[in-house]
Amino acid sequence: MKLAIFDDLRLGAVDGDTIVDVTDALPWPHDPDGLTAGWWRRLCRDFAEARPDLEKAASGGTRLPLASVRLHAPVLNPSKIVACASNYSAHVEEMHDVQRRTLGRVESWMMNFDVFLKAPSSISGPADDIVLPPEIVAAGEEIHHESELVIVIGAGGKDIAEDTALGHVFGYTVGLDITVRSPADRSRRKSYDTFSPLGPWVTTADEVGDPGDLDIRLLANGEQRQAVNTATLITKIPAIVSYASRMMTLLPGDVIFTGAPPGVGPIRPGDLLETQISRLGAMTLRVR
Numbered sequence: 001m002k003l004a005i006f007d008d009l010r011l012g013a014v015d016g017d018t019i020v021d022v023t024d025a026l027p028w029p030h031d032p033d034g035l036t037a038g039w040w041r042r043l044c045r046d047f048a049e050a051r052p053d054l055e056k057a058a059s060g061g062t063r064l065p066l067a068s069v070r071l072h073a074p075v076l077n078p079s080k081i082v083a084c085a086s087n088y089s090a091h092v093e094e095m096h097d098v099q100r101r102t103l104g105r106v107e108s109w110m111m112n113f114d115v116f117l118k119a120p121s122s123i124s125g126p127a128d129d130i131v132l133p134p135e136i137v138a139a140g141e142e143i144h145h146e147s148e149l150v151i152v153i154g155a156g157g158k159d160i161a162e163d164t165a166l167g168h169v170f171g172y173t174v175g176l177d178i179t180v181r182s183p184a185d186r187s188r189r190k191s192y193d194t195f196s197p198l199g200p201w202v203t204t205a206d207e208v209g210d211p212g213d214l215d216i217r218l219l220a221n222g223e224q225r226q227a228v229n230t231a232t233l234i235t236k237i238p239a240i241v242s243y244a245s246r247m248m249t250l251l252p253g254d255v256i257f258t259g260a261p262p263g264v265g266p267i268r269p270g271d272l273l274e275t276q277i278s279r280l281g282a283m284t285l286r287v288r
Contacts, residue, residue, distance in 0.1 A: 001054065002281070003043075003171070004201035005076065006069040009034055011043070013058035014201050017066050025057035026050060037076035044154050044170040045252035047204065073125035074173050074202045075152060079251045081118040081196060082244050083177060085186070087234050087259025094262050102142055102181040113235050115244050118177070118257070119191035126199030126283040130178060132269060133192050142181040145267050146260035147218035147226050147275040149211065150175035151237065152202050153254040158245055165241035168250065171202040172211060174277045176285070177257050178267070198255070200281045208279055211237045215278040216261055221271055226263035233258065 002014035009032050012019040023030050027050055030039050043050055124130070132143055154170030178195035190196075208214075211230060218226035235243070240258060244250060267273065267287050276282035 001051070001058070001204050001207060002201045003074065003204065005040075005072045005074050008032055009037070009072065009076070012069070013054065013061075014066065015058070015063070018063040019066050019069060020058045020061035020063055022054045022057040022061060025053040027053060034076050040076040041251070041253040044152060045156065047154060047170060071126050071200050073123045073198045074200070075123065075198060075253060075255055078120050078123075078253045078255045080248070081120055081122070081255045081257065082115050082248070082250075083118050083190065083257040084113065084115055084235065084240060084259035086113050087240075088228065088232055088261050089234060090228075090232075090262035091260050091264065094264070103183055115240075115247070116186050118187060118196055122191045122193060122196040123255075124194040124197045126197070126285070128194060128197065128285070130176070130197060130267070130273070130285055130287045131192075131194045132267070132287060136180055137269070142266045144179045144181060144264045145218060145220065145225070145273055146177040146179055146264050147216055148175050148177055148260055149214060149216060149230055149258045149277060149280075150198060151211075151241065151256040151258060153241075153250045153252060153256070154205070156250045156252050156254065158249040160242050160245040160250070162238045162242040165238035166205065166211075168241055169205045169211075169237070170252070171204040172208050172214075172277075172280055173198050173202045174200070174275055174280050174283055175255075175257055176273070176275060176283075177260060179264075196255075196257075197283065197285055199283050203280050214280065217276050218263065219274040220265065220267065225265050226261050228261035228263070230258070232261075235259075
């Protein structure tokens with residue numbers, strides 16, 4: 001299923017260019033307060049329980065044009081955003097030039113695969129603008145786009161085995177990891193408000209199939225900058241989930257950015273970014 005959060009934080013099932021409100025089919029109360037949103041985390045954890053009623057509601061409900069609703073970020077108040085660093089070899093290579101230009105040196109330690117945290121408050125949705133901090137723009141520091149495959153955790157857990165890790169995934173969505181290139185702490189540079197756009201919906205893991213065979217593409221003002229298949233990830237999806245869970249307990253609804261593909265580049269006010277991942281959907285976002 002493709003599940004979206006829309007309008008007054010309603011749950012919708014997406015089919016083509018239409019959406020059906022399936023909120024009332026949830027087997028537990030719907031809380032419209034995005035700060036609590038226990039229903040969303042429970043859906044991530046217990047989707048198998050909810051799925052039959054949701055599918056029934058989706059098949060018989062009133063279809064609305066997607067263009068007639070406002071889509072929000074397809075996750076609500078995750079306990080954390082985990083993000084992967086240096087997970088495509090071609091990106092590691094291009095970052096040497098970026099670091100020489102923006103830092104005046106190469107920080108080789110930053111070019112090893114690892115995970116770090118972003119603030120959940122940085123999440124925005126497919127109908128929101130990316131807002132660049134005025135002080136960063138005024139200082140002339142570069143701010144880059146990084147289009148990435150994003151995991152949404154289902155059952156969660158601690159010390160998850162790699163061979164069972166995909167069973168802990170609820171679904172996948174499209175994400176942008178917006179990044180200031182500066183000497184500041186990595187989490188700080190990536191945690192400004194609107195620096196984690198997600199959308200347009202979550203596609204459940206069973207519908208996605210193999211997450212190691214998805215095409216990621218990003219256009220900036222109509223010019224292609226990023227084009228890669230997730231088969232070239234250095235650390236694959238099961239290993240990412242397992243590795244992160246050894247350091248921190250993954251909770252239902254947590255979000256994991258899987259790493260920036262090559263082709264990252266600067267964004268400026270007035271830019272238009274179009275990002276898409278095969279089988280997951282696309283977003284068009286303005287920068288201001």
